[in-house]
Amino acid sequence: MNVLLAVILILAAISALGVVFSSKTIYSALSLVLTVALLAAVFLVLNAQFLFVVQLIVYAGAVMVLFVFIIALLDPAAEDRPRIFDLRLILGVLAVAGLCTAVFIAARNDVTYDTSCTTQAVTCMHGYTVGSLAATGDLSADPFHTFGFPENAVDRAGNVQTLANQIFHTYVLPFEITSLLLLVAAVGAVYLTRRVAVEPRRDPQAEERWRDDLVEGSD
Amino acid sequence: MNASTAALLAGLVLLFPLAGSALCGLLGPVLGRRFVNLAGTLSIGAAFAVTLVIFVQVLGAASGHQSTTATLWNWLNLGPGNLNVSVDVTIDQLSVLMLLVITGVGLLIHVYSVGYMEHDPGVARFFSYMNLFIFSMALLVLAANMIILIIGWAAVALSSYLLIGFWYERESAVLAARKAFITQVIGDVALVIAAILIFVNLRAVPACPSNEKCAGLPQALHTLSLPQIFAHAGSLGAGSPLITLICILLAVGAFAKSAQFPLHTWLPDAMEGPTPVSALIHAATMVTAGVYLIARFHVLFALAPIASGMVACVGMGTAVMAGFIALSQVDIKRVIAYSTMSQIGLMIFAVGIGAYAAGMYQFLLHAFFKALLFLAAGNVIHAVHDEQDIREMGGLDSRMRVTAWCFLVGSLALAGFLFAGMFSKENLLGFGMINGPGAPTLYIVGIVVNVLTGLYAFRLYGTTFRGEPRSEAARNAHESKAVMLWPVVILAGLSALAGWILQWPVAFGPHLIDAFLNPVFTSPGGSHIAKAPGLGLGVIGFVIGLTCSLIGIGIALRIWVRHDLDPSHVLARPGFRLLPRLSFNKLYFDEIYDALLVRPTRALARGLRRVGDPVMDSWIKGVSGVATDFSSAFRTIQTGLIRDYASYMVLFVVIFTIAVMLAAGLAK
Amino acid sequence: MLSQSMFPWILLTAAFLFTLGALGVLIRRNPLVVFMCIELMLNAVNLALVGYSSYLNSEEGQVFAFMVIVVAAAEVVVGLGLLTRVFSIGRELDVDDLDEMKQ
Secondary structure, three states: OOOHHHHHHHHHHHHHHHHHOOOOOHHHHHHHHHHHHHHHHHHHHOOOHHHHHHHHHHHHHHHHHHHHHHHHHHOOOOOOOOOOOOOHHHHHHEEEEEEEHHHHHHHHHOOOOOOOOOOOOOOOOHHHHHHHHHHHHHHHHHHOOOOOOOOHHHHHHHHHHHHHHHHHHOOHHHHHHHHHHHHHHHHHHHHHHHOOOOOOOOHHHHHHHHHHHHHHHOO | OOOHHHHHHHHHHHHHHHHHHHHHHHHHHHHHHHHHHHHHHHHHHHHHHHHHHHHHHHHHOOOOOOOOOEEEEEEEOOOOOOOEEEEEEOOHHHHHHHHHHHHHHHHHHHHHHHHHOOOOOOHHHHHHHHHHHHHHHHHHHEEEEEHHHHHHHHHHHHHHHHHHHHOOHHHHHHHHHEEEEEEEHHHHHHHHHHHHHHHHHEOOOOOOOOOOOOOOOEEEOOOOOOOOHOOOOHHHOOOHHHHHHHHHHHHHHOOOOOOOOOOOOHHHHHOOHEEEEHHHHHHHOOOHHHHHHHHHHHHHHHHHHHHHHHHHHHHHHHHHHHHHHHHHOHHHHHHHHHOOOHHHHHHHHHHOOOHHHHHHHHHHHHHHHEEEHHHHHHHHHOOOOOEEEEEHHHOOOOOOOHHHHHEEEEHHHOOOOOHHHHHHHHHHHHHHHHOOOOOOHHHHHHHHHHHHHHHHHHHHHHHHHOOOOHHHHHOOOOOOOOOHHHHHHHHHHHHHHHHHEEOOOOOOOOOOHHHHHHHHEEEEEEEEEOEEEEHHHHHHHHHHHHHHHHHHHHHHHHHOOOOOOHHHHHEEEHHHHHHHHHHHOOHHEEEEEEEHHHHHEEEEEEHHHHHHHHHHHHHHHHHHHHHHHHHHHHHHOOOOOHHHHHHHHHHHHHHHHHHHHHHHHHHH | OOOOOHHHHHHHHHHHHHHHHHHHHHHOOHHHHHHHHHHHHHHHHHHHHHEEEEHHHHHHHHHHHHHHHHHHHHHHHHHHHHHEEEEEEEOOOOOOOOOOOOO
């Protein structure tokens, strides 16, 4: 499992390099598709089955398709030579190096949330608190088998049900708001891409005739 | 009546005109003239109906229970020891009398205005302002808290400004409105200062039985509620400089509102407004607010005899001065305006010497005949096509019979023979015989006023209505239409009969006004009312006063109606030559004020602008210059390139993340 | 689920992808590619979220990642619509050229 994970991660990193440094736009898009798919695989390995599917369907299947279509529509053969000796490039490289180092070191030293708490404090994870499933390891203490999922609990309840319980229960407000967001995005897209209406040609004679008709009709 | 009924009725009286004002103002231009006429008049009619209900209630209440104070709502409460203002109303005989005149005479004038403003395009605005005025005046007389009274006071001044300057395209009207408002602000300031003094100094005098020492100092009351003020007025010190100052300030406010010397210059100019405005505001109601103020604050004035004496002197002095000026004015409305000033002077005199009921009686009757005179004058002005110079009139008595007869009734009422004035003026002059500073000096001045009144009243009548028409317009004049005649006739009837029915100036006969009003001015501690003259003295005074009025009327009739007498040879004599010029130029008050006050202020303003403007501009420009330079410097960041913006973001995200991680790591 | 030894590598990859995306935003001139780099950053964030969720045995990270995907989808729609409009009125697709926000 670990080996598999390592391989997938390395491949994802390489294809990400392809996204950023490809000279042709279409190559970048295809690299991104690959990256997305590889990340989906990572999700699957990390026991997030629902996200695996969603990632493939939405990201790889819709968003990236949209990208490719737009590239095809606008300028498929566009080339883009990034300037090499650019201050921003240096900054960016330094950012990459610095941030990654810091994150790695922090992760190695377990700088993260306190995983041993059993109270409702803010720094605790909910998964440990409600239902005390993880605390006692007793599955029957959690009637929905949804809170806090050690491996066997997820195997019993299923990842989808667990996620669904969170989305529609605790986080139902953000969920509704994101649906509103999608609506706004749809409206925005329609508005941005509409064709500007053409002014109808004014035919003065036609207007005259129409007006005469009206007058005659009112006798 | 109980407090909630009082609150309800008072609220309705206030609500109807206010609603009428809003309706006419907002919907009038949309819904048209007929709606405005209806709404504007009906609202006052409704208010009058409610006032009648209140009147009946007050009449029917048991003696000693005729005064009710109710709270409509608590408006401002800044905490203990600080200002606490509730919208309180007082319903007693005094306020209900004022309300009857305000809404009753107001109703008649509104009906008249329907006809008078028939061709005026701004009729919606007119009725809106008139209703606003009625509301403000009602608020003023109903107020039981000094702050509310001051609010009503200022609102009345505002309405007056709006109405005087109604024809705002006329520069003279605008200037007159401004002058009126500025003069009244002086009164407003005086009132506010008086209120502050009362607020700071009013103390609750603890009950102190005579055989014990009172422990502790009386604590400050911090209230401006009128009943409280009157109950504890003694704590301000009877006859002390403090209460004298307060009463003088109140008196200044009253003088500004009632156009008494020296704050009188605005009233003649206020005739620039439409005639119904002059009738309502500058005859019947607003200018009498000063009289009401002094009457309402009688408790305080009784404790400050110096101030009361000053009030009486100013009142009588103004009466004589105004009468003198009225003799030579040629604008029909100005003559009536100075007559108003003079008659109010008599009212102020009456409340100054403590004859409160007499002063209010004069107010009531004066409202009738002065409104009558103004409305009749309005008919005349309409008939001669907006000519107001009486030298261009004449011979109207055959062409405008009804108006002429009503004007005659009004003039007789004013001059004090047979009708209204005879009763009210002699009534208060009778008090002047034995009360007031240096009695009977002011009484003697008063009977001189009678002569002058008779003179100018019949000069006006004679010149306007009698003789031969002196202009084309006068020749072609014809009577006004019904809607403008009925109010005049009703007022004439009231002027004729009210005096006979209500109160006679001698010890026998009906004394309804005294019976009605005196309880207001009598507190458990004693009456503040001046001593009435006895039967004999009263009859003598009445006869003398009446004779003087008749002398004035007689001379006027001879000079201006029968043309038997010609005063020019009298006036040519050396000592007298100055008099007509002084009279015609209103004793040069406007010029004096202009030189003393207006010019120096303007010069000061010009000087300050020359000196101050560069200084102010420079440092403000300096501040803005610094800001501009700063922003220009920072503007270079905004290159418009997304990549630059993204670079900044990335830079700071990285720094931030690393910093947080380091901090967390260190904390661990 | 995730072991202690592999977790730092997940985070490292996520950080690497993120900064790579940031780098791409900084140096690429074609706005479409810039967009794709932004998507890359979002995916990196998702990776981190799911990684944490797995490591800490809490499903909240996955819920958040779900929201992120939704928002990313919406953003792509609007952004590409804008770019289409920019193209259709004849402007160059070059971020250095589109500097109307300049003061």
